[in-house]
Amino acid sequence: MDSTLACLAAWMPRQRWYAAKGRPPSLRLIAWWELPAPDAAGTRLRTYLVADEGALPVVLYQIPIVARATETVDAHPDHIIGSPEPGTTFIDGPFDPAFTDALVRLMLSGGTGAGPRATAKGVVALALPGDSPRSATVLTGEQSNTSVIYESAVDDEIPIIVKLYRQVHPGLNPDIELASALAAAGSAHVPRAVGAIEGTWPDSETARGGVTGSFAFAQEFLPDVEDAWRVALQSAAAGDDFRERAAALGTTTAEVHLSLARLFPTTSMDAHERESTQASWTRRLAIASAEVPGIAERREQIEDVYRRAATRRWPAAQRIHGDYHLGQVLHVPKRGWVLVDFEGEPLRPMSERTRPDLALRDVAGMLRSFDYVAGSIRLDDPRRDAASVRDWARSARTAFIDAYAAASGTPLDRDDPLLAALELDKAVYESIYESRNRPTWVSIPLRAIERLVGA
Ligand SMILES: Nc1ncnc2c1ncn2[C@@H]1O[C@H](COP(=O)(O)OP(=O)(O)O)[C@@H](O)[C@H]1O
Ligand SMILES: [Mg+2]
Secondary structure: OHHHHHHHHHHHHHOOOOOOOOOOOOEEEEEEEEEOOOOOOOOEEEEEEEEEOOOOOOEEEEEEEEEEEHHHOOOOHHHEEEEEEOOEEEEEHHHOHHHHHHHHHHHHHOOEEEOOOOEEEEEEOOOOOOOOOEEEEEOOOOOOOEEEEEEEOOOOOOOEEEEEOOEOOEEOOHHHHHHHHHHHOOOOOOOOEEEEEEEEEEOOOOOOOEEEEEEEEEEEOOOOOEEHHHHHHHHHHHOOOOHHHHHHHHHHHHHHHHHHHHHOOOEOOOHHHHHHHHHHHHHHHHHHHHHOOOOHHHHHHHHHHHHHHHOOOOOOEEOOOOOOOHHHEEEEOOOEEEEOOOOOOOOOOHHHHOOOEOHHHHHHHHHHHHHHHHHHHHHHOOOOOHHHHHHHHHHHHHHHHHHHHHHHOOOOOOOOHHHHHHHHHHHHHHHHHHHHHOHHHOHHHHHHHHHHHHO
């Protein structure tokens, strides 16, 4: 087993979904489970659950592999993990048809997989033929998980997308929980849910008993669509009028929020909750003041905005998207805007992500995203007329807010102090993220902070 862990540890840091960039993992094997292998003797379809104990808190990764006799391997070198024992080669599961076939069959037919200390169970949400042939393609892009698209050769069978959660957590993943509930309630603003894989494994924290959680989620795949980030970027670059589409996005966002408030419990924000929200803003601000040049000078002004937010009546907290930006929305012809990825902010602990929160946090996330469209265009081409992209972002912003307010049935001022505080908190977070990862981008949140404290 040591050689298997060493092999995985050497390969993981090169993967997009690996969280601890720049630090090699410190792995412990928690469990593994297997799917029935199709043909060749000795081929194994095994999914390892390994804990990176160098991370704080510890991260539990899910790593499906196909183990094949080395002389039979014809995988592309990029998809080979390594050879932990002589004569056997590990292939990255999503890139091997034996694994992708078995995975989709498990979800569509409600089967089971098992290992000595873990189990996996397919949960069917939409009845589709389980064993008709489908071709599998791994989605490429900046993703924190791994998604596989399945296209059927049969004409009227819908394509599906299976998202394999790379980090697994105890409990139902909020992505599955929220998107499935919205789809079941008849919302057209999310893809239809097709199925999921739920599993059990030993509790690595207490070393006692087992926990249950989500391994994968299947939804209808919407082909030939663009995400809202691309649509917005093209519109802003061309100087198009985006107001109508921004307004439609505001309406869709409000409708999703209203549905979530109906489908899940809401809680009033009492004094204690408000104080703890403000304390989290102040904590982030302290980190940014220490790390990001230019923030410390603004600290007082930023805190003034946080204080003003406290004077407003706060709405009840409810379940929200949690990581809302243009990249999480698809533009679907004849259907409108469709939301994906309800997993919440990846850097927050799961216990926080499943708690009710302010719906305005999603609104603030989208407003920051409009500003990023303008900011990235300016970064790309510094000679460009700054005023025109700024106007684009401003008009997208007002159209979005006004439509959101109208559809939600609750008035929302464009300069609402709570919205300003949430936007500011997000920009402060971005300033930390950018200064650590993409220092040339830090000007985008810094400019936004200037503007928001001036308001
Ligand atoms: N049902 C779907 N139909 C079409 N494209 C999708 C669908 N779900 C996701 N995508 C595409 O895949 C990307 C990544 O999906 P997402 O759920 O956001 O995964 P991650 O958690 O890895 O960010 C999305 O930004 C979108 O472009
Ligand atoms: Mg995403």
